[in-house]
Amino acid sequence: MTAVDRARLAELTAREAAALVALHPRCAALADEARAHLAYGVPMSWMAKWPGPFPISMASAAGAHLTCADGIELVDLCLGDTGAMCGHSPAPTVAAITEQASRGITAMLPTPDAAAVAAELTARFGAGPSRVARWQLTLTATDANRHVLRLARHLTGRPKVVVMDHCYHGTVDEAYATLGPDGAVVERRGSIGAPVDPALTTLVVPFNDVAAMAAALATGEVAAVLTEPALTNVGIVLPEPGYLDAVRALTRAAGAWFVIDETHTLCAGPGGCTAAWGLDPDVVVVGKTIGGGVPIAAFGLIPELAAQVERTITADGEDIDVGGVGGTLAGNALSSAAARATLTQVLTPAAFTSMTTLADRWADGVQGVIDAYQLGWHVVRLGARAEYAFGAEPPRDGAQSAAEDDFPLQQYLHLQALTHGVLLTPFHNMALMCPATTAADVDRHTTAFAAAAADLTAGADA
Ligand code: PMP
Numbered sequence: 001m002t003a004v005d006r007a008r009l010a011e012l013t014a015r016e017a018a019a020l021v022a023l024h025p026r027c028a029a030l031a032d033e034a035r036a037h038l039a040y041g042v043p044m045s046w047m048a049k050w051p052g053p054f055p056i057s058m059a060s061a062a063g064a065h066l067t068c069a070d071g072i073e074l075v076d077l078c079l080g081d082t083g084a085m086c087g088h089s090p091a092p093t094v095a096a097i098t099e100q101a102s103r104g105i106t107a108m109l110p111t112p113d114a115a116a117v118a119a120e121l122t123a124r125f126g127a128g129p130s131r132v133a134r135w136q137l138t139l140t141a142t143d144a145n146r147h148v149l150r151l152a153r154h155l156t157g158r159p160k161v162v163v164m165d166h167c168y169h170g171t172v173d174e175a176y177a178t179l180g181p182d183g184a185v186v187e188r189r190g191s192i193g194a195p196v197d198p199a200l201t202t203l204v205v206p207f208n209d210v211a212a213m214a215a216a217l218a219t220g221e222v223a224a225v226l227t228e229p230a231l232t233n234v235g236i237v238l239p240e241p242g243y244l245d246a247v248r249a250l251t252r253a254a255g256a257w258f259v260i261d262e263t264h265t266l267c268a269g270p271g272g273c274t275a276a277w278g279l280d281p282d283v284v285v286v287g288k289t290i291g292g293g294v295p296i297a298a299f300g301l302i303p304e305l306a307a308q309v310e311r312t313i314t315a316d317g318e319d320i321d322v323g324g325v326g327g328t329l330a331g332n333a334l335s336s337a338a339a340r341a342t343l344t345q346v347l348t349p350a351a352f353t354s355m356t357t358l359a360d361r362w363a364d365g366v367q368g369v370i371d372a373y374q375l376g377w378h379v380v381r382l383g384a385r386a387e388y389a390f391g392a393e394p395p396r397d398g399a400q401s402a403a404e405d406d407f408p409l410q411q412y413l414h415l416q417a418l419t420h421g422v423l424l425t426p427f428h429n430m431a432l433m434c435p436a437t438t439a440a441d442v443d444r445h446t447t448a449f450a451a452a453a454a455d456l457t458a459g460a461d462a
Pocket of ligand 1: 140141142143145168169170171228233261262263264287288
């Protein structure tokens, strides 16, 4: 990685923060007012991670653009960190929500839309070798992951879960574990108030390490392996050829569930990596964008596991509402209507084709700037998502990827993009395309990124 002069970086960051303040006085005032009522001035603590002295306040959003309270229209490459990968307020989703909202929002009863959503998910994720075919709906991907882990422990009678080092699966206690310097399982950095030592619940392995996975499964303690097919939350880390097939074979031999979390990797195509790469999981989890922004997520089981759940858990109706798998608003009418419209009319195969083409354009543009300014960074692509990272080569596992990160540099680049009219996720250097994204949107980021590269390297030459 090219060394970035820290004094120069601090100076540039201060300059961009001042530009943000000058451009967004109304957003600043709203942020100030919010502090009187919201803890930290934001509705959820992680929103404090937006770069700069305050997060901008959204006035409206449509398609690939978002307008802030100061009336500035931004190209949105964050897209709600995938929640809005379908674009903001897509017309078919809005129509379905509007229709449903006047006919009942939640009733603890199924509507026909729920089964239609499940059928659509099976068509997408149950194709090829994958036999995932029986779905449950939740409100968030976090809930879906939590429920799957409970079911896996219950049915296998085993206590532990295997996760990848530096994974993220939502606020799932078992996944707040990482490998310490001596290889022991420890709480991940930043973990807040863990209920128990994660070493009691979790085994952690590096991504792409078949031997480590085999050793973890050999303990006989593992109920499930929970993984993204490509890590997306510590930068993008792609699987090496054969890795996921090896995990499939090892989990099958060990009698552990192979759970693929496609919440982000749905960007790879209509059926996520599962369909795109011909994977064969026992369970698929998907969430975020499938409801067009309305809260909904889902987990799908292969028929044998669904039958086991039915036999051993749901058959005895008495405790089914208090067993730890639930959510009063899960499967509600509004979410189901939103997901049906979003999946069938917005996130279509044709949409994925154009999104992927634009992600490639973004990646080519950014890589061109990296090369021109000899930054020594790289870009990784995954369908409609692409990301730059500060190492020279794509990392092989989460620890390598984490080691390449540079938070102050990331914050500067995101702040600079914002003052140049482009919104990037505050979590990493990712750009996401939606069906409404255009080549001009992509190029706007490339231009801004080139200006940042020029500024950063001008400091190095001085
Ligand atoms: N799984 C993955 C892979 C995620 O990246 C996330 C959130 N970033 C989640 C699950 C949890 O999603 P939510 O916060 O919507 O519950």
